[in-house]
Amino acid sequence: MQFKHARIDSIDAMRVLAMLAVIQIHSPWYSRVNVTSLNTATIADQFARFAVPFFFVISGYLWASRSSAVGDYWPRSVAISKRVILIFFFWSFIYAIGPSLYLIRQEGLNSFLANILSVVYPFDPIRFLSAVLEGTKNHLWFLPALAIAALISGALLARGRELTLFVLATLLFAVGLAGSAYADAPYGFTSDFNFRNGPFFSLIMFASGYAIHRYGQGLALLPIGIGLAAGGFTLQLFETTWIHRQWGTPLLHDYIVGTYFFGLGMSMIALSNTRYLRVKALSSVGPLILGVYASHYYFVEHVRWLEQTVENPYLRGPAYLAVVFLLSLGTSFMLAQWRGTKQFVT
Template structure:
């Protein structure tokens, strides 16, 4: 779903359909945050283990730096005309100079998302896990919501609701950093600490209601106030929408067990990290009309990213950045 969000498969066919897909896919990253919080908080030693937190941060740092380096060095934006005009090395040097200028002009974005916009997930996850961990160490684990909720509200009014009467314009991207991620990671951690488990009926009802609310809220804002700059966006309804998927996972823990989808799940990190390489290359290489190629990019990008992750996982050094 994240790949579909970035590939815009129906942009050439229908704005409404494309936007509907974008909104329907908006649960994905928040769901990842919830799962990450749940897994971090459900280990036998609990959240209070400094060693686990330190290992978690080192792992995220390794993945973030490695893939940021990949996206920095890969000249995905180079054109054939630039290579023809400047020569291969001249064009590559021109590309690197442009990247350097971008980094110097966008230090906040560089620090919070690296050299590709989708890597924001890794930095935001590190910040959110750290906040949840600190509150747990202080013995006030649930008080993290006193910080997480206002930050999430701040994100809403500065992004999707920015054109509404309550909107606030700020000079930086509030999707990045801890603003979105902390609430979802905290929800996952709270679920891990709790013995409560949803029934299958409640889980599916929450998911369905969350999807309906996400679409209704998003299209209402667009219809009444206009569309903000390109998303994806996380709004009020995204919370129950993403929680619905987590509830289903808790209510039906064996769902998908033994299937090929479960085996693919091992490579989720690698697919997420690598997919923008494939989306960019396929979008430029497919010799088809835009309306057709954009539909094909998402599934092809998934399959090629999965293949790359499988290959990298076979090497003991690169394995750590895809699994």
């Protein structure tokens, strides 16, 4: 997502495509992914995995483009983090209203208060940390992860610790892999913590966006991006299958090694500003994609009637994506009209 930067049409267009991919992952058809073999739904899910890495890389690139000119990495990191966390709290509150009112109506105020208290008592560090890093709806994890990545990057770069940033990002990524996709491997480990959260996945992507801005000037981003994206996606398919065959691990993963190269390649394609992505119909709604991302899960949960309404299975999936996206876009557009809520969707 983009936070108050000059618009680049190809990035905004790719942002729309990435948002559709996110909706696909969260759709009812996600449950039809086969965790033991690469069926069509599984391959489609794998392809959609470029979306969140793309958002992180682009955020890092745009942050670097504003910070590096005068070297104010830390102030800009603090600024973007404050803004992101404010958005996180706003949407966490929005998603908490419905379930909270339902719980109060069904079980009374005491049950509601006990439900809130359960986050901290009896104290479970993993449960508490998950609540802090995810908020009240699962997809909101992206926002704290982005804020943490920006703060770490800003703190290290402000002190001239660029190499430390890249090493730390790589180590955290490796730990995240060992605790998630490779947990069943001899060098992996199991944990109740979801290593998708926090800096384990976000920092390497955000830092890579910085690296593209810092060292990518003059590179042929389009062909390199296409190569990385194609290679990363192929590696991702091979990797998931290999992990399953080696240790019986299910095929569903938030990220693996191939996901990094896949997301990086798609980001470079967007940054190339290729004419194939300068589509006004897509880029014109790019500024509202933050709001679409934040609000879409409400419609994901309430548009499942399409499964009974649209009988043709080949039309049902695209219809679902279109309806959820348009409803989320409409919500973002309306909120963007008011000064008090515009900051939460653009």
